[in-house]
Amino acid sequence: MSSEKIQKTARKYALQNAVQFNGTANPKAVAGKVIAAFKDENISPNEIYQISGSACLEVNKIPIEQQIAELEKLAPELLKKEKKERDFSLPELPDAEKGKVVTRFPPEPNGYLHIGHAKAAIVDYEYAKMYDGKFILRFDDTNPENAQLEFYDVQKEDLRWLSIEWDEEYNTSDHLEKHYKLAEQLIKQEGAYVCKCPSDAIKDGRFHGKECDCRAVSTEKNLDLWKDMISSSVEGVVLRLKGDMKCVNTAMRDPTLFRIIDTPHPLHGDKYRVWPTYDFAGAVEDSLSGVTHPFRTKEYELRDECYFRLLELLELRKPHLMEFARLSIEGMPVSKRKIKPLIDKGMVSGYDDIRLPTLRGLEKRGILPEAIKQFVLSQGISKVESSVTFSLVEAINRKIIDPIAKRYFFVQDPIKLVVENAPAMKKTISLHPTDKKLGSRIIKTDNIFFVPKTDMKKLNIGGIFRLKDLYNVKIKEKNKVIFAEYAGEELIQDSAKIQWTTDNFIKMSVFVPGLLYQKGNYNPNSLEKVEGFAEEAVSRLKTGEIVQFERFGFVRIEKQNNTIMGFFAHK
RNA sequence: GCUCCCGUGGUGUAGUCCGGCCAAUCAUUCCGGCCUUUCGAGCCGGCCACUCGGGUUCGAAUCCCGACGGGAGCACCA
Known part of the structure; x- marks a missing residue:
């Protein structure tokens, strides 16, 4: 590489840097750019430092006007600081192939969807779309105590409102027989055992890393116990993974895979009484349904090991697990645990209260699904926990609504205004300041109006203001009623324009x-x-x-x- | 207590994997100006950040070590 070429490049960047920073170029910054430019050509950085250094010295000697002029000639593209476009599309997925990506949204049908669900659903859905893949809606209804019939439909409605469409839909509870078979397989492989210990003892054992006696029971005996579990002749036992009770990751200390719940299921009644836990059902379903990139929030991270261990033992395909941080909005609780008591005590009106971040609440206060989508995508899928101000959502929503929302007059805390010499008018006022296609309304006026009291407080007798889109008015008397007189139609630039209503x-x-x-x-x-x-x-x-x-x-x-x-x- | 994850302006985010085109992106908030028959929108401008300390390197937001701070998990909930 000729040093001439390097010198030229150095000069170019030195000029650019100088122009950018008041005529003085910084050799370090310039050298960085030059090195980057010749990255593949195996030139010693020292050499470049020297060349860049002297280039800067020279450039710094000439006045900024000349610097600009020279740069203009040499490399005009460097003159304008081009704005880097920031797109809000999702980052590429690892190991993703067009047409082969499968994602899934697995809500538990136990309540209304909120903004946190929306994040998961939108991310899943958008990724499937981005890769021409498949998006599955799966109801994780493996706890009959939680699942409620009405919410299967409610949640689907909520998703449709977000204009999310799914290619496939099913309930985990429909696959129980399959889960039983896999559990049996696991027992036969000595990968799981039936534990008779009370839950407190299990908890204690897991916390302290102690194995219990149930762990040593023979495979045959375990199989019998498992069958008894299913056929309802035993109580208070669970099926546990034979993990590692000494593992530093407590999630691996023989987690429960199946437990007995006698509450009838909203879909299956009392057909089953042994139900898989999240750890088992989640892993198995993701794998069997062909999901390639399952997303979940990062509080599950420690369960990854368990997820993969199970699939390995069962010889099932391992999906590419993805995790992102939970979305939380300042001052707005999402958890059912927090919202439920507020409703019960009447502190909020219901799940669609406009102060709540439920989709129903957001809809009710006029937040558009498109705004929610843009908001969620702008948040990305990082693992950084953060608390977002709602004003971010508002800003996005405003940009969408402003060009299409019709304008009307609403007078808060009104006070009566009587206008002397008021011309009776039939005034046509457009419904949008710029988009005339939105139409107009006709308002008949006489001499009686209502205007906001707070605005009137700021105005003095003799002051002139404009009834917006109508005419000017001069204040004569301020009392329980404001008296004023007609003051012409001509627009006065600096006068206040105030919204009003007639007595109609x-x-x-x-x-x-x-x-x-x-x-x-x-x-x-x-x-x-x-x-x-x-x-x-x-x-x-x-x-x-x-x-x-x-x-x-x-x-x-x-x-x-x-x-x-x-x-x-x-x- | 143990383990894991995370740390970029007031807030949120890009960049971190793979060190140099990063004197750090794009929004939002706040402040100022212009424009406007809305205190809205738009346009222009301003403030403000790589948690800290060491190391590696010609060069670190980026790699390594340590500290500090925040979060999560240790359920027969998902």
């Missing part, structure tokens, strides 16, 4: 959600009810429409037996 208004309440939890404590003031008057056209809106009340915020409309109300999404 509708009363309505808007519910504004706040943080349910603040510093870990329940916030009793987390829901605010704002009363006010809305313009008459609002009464014709339908449930589910998301509009912007000008100078107030985006609101989702809901009608419940003749009363109309709003749920505040965000500013």
Whole structure:
């Protein structure tokens, strides 16, 4: 390699660096770039350092205007600092082949889906799509005490709302016979044993790494015990993996694989009483259903070893396990454990309370599924635990809604305004400031209006403000009623533009959600009810429409037996 | 207690596997300006970060060791 070429490159980067940093190039930074440029050519870094050093010295001597001019000639592409595009697509999957990726979303049908579920479901679904693969919806209903019939459908509805489609759907509980067979196989291989110890003893043994006597029982005896378990002649026994009771990973200390639960199953009634645990069912189902890249949250990481051990013993294919951090949003609890008592005590209205991060709650307050998807994808699949502010979701939602939401007037805390010499008008006002295709409404005005009290407080007698989209008004008297006079239609740049209603208004309440939890404590003031008057056209809106009340915020409309109300999404 | 995982601005994230085109990405928040018949949106600008200490190297956000901090698991829940 000719040193001439190196010199040229060094000059180029020195100029760029200098231009970028007020005319002074930094030799180290320049050398880095030069080295990177000649990476494959086996040049000693020392040599490059020298060349870059002198290049910088020379470049730093000339004034910045000249630097720019020279760079312009030499390498104009380096002049503009190109903006690096950041795409929000998911990173490549390891060992993934187009058309052969299979993912799965395995919820337990025991409640409404929340934003955390949405993250898992969206990631799974998007990966399947990205690789032209298959996405499976699997109900992990292996605990009859938890599974409830209604939630199979509820969760599917929630997924559909997110516009997630699945290629295949099944229940783990439909595969119990297969699980029994595998368990039997495992016992025969001396990979599992029936344990009669009480749960406290098992817990204690696992904690201290002590084996129990059940472990030493013969295979034949174990098989008999297992059959007894299934045929319901024994109580209080479990099937355990013969792991390693001394293993530092406590998950490997003979975890329970099957246990007896006599509660009837919502789908199978009392047909079965022996049920696989998550460790067994999860691993077996992932493998058998052909899943290539199962995702789960990282609190399962220690169970990976158990997952693979089981599959190895059973001689089943091992999928590529992936783990990511749980999604948590500041001030919004996701766990059922936390939400349930709030509902029971009436502190929130239900699973669709607008303060909750359930999909139903988010929907109710006007967050679009597309916003949730973009939000989830922007979070990525790292293992860093973090607590996100909801304003991130709001910002995304706002960008989507703003161009399509119709604008209306809603007057919070209204005060009456009487305008002298008011011309009676029939004014056509458009429903969106830029997109005229969204249409308009016609408002008939006389001399009576209602405007927000807080705005009036800020204005003095003699002050002029504009009834937005209508005309100017000059304040004459401020009392329980504001008296003003008509002050022309011409637009005054710096005057306040204030939303209004005529006396043909509708009363309505808007519910504004706040943080349910603040510093870990329940916030009793987390829901605010704002009363006010809305313009008459609002009464014709339908449930589910998301509009912007000008100078107030985006609101989702809901009608419940003749009363109309709003749920505040965000500013 | 033991083990594992994680540590990039106020917040979230990219980059870490495979050291140099990283004086560190893109958002969001906050602050300022422009624009606007909304306190919204848009546009422009600003603030602000590789947890710390050692090591390896010509060169470390990236590799190694240690400390510190946070989280998780040690269920017959998933």
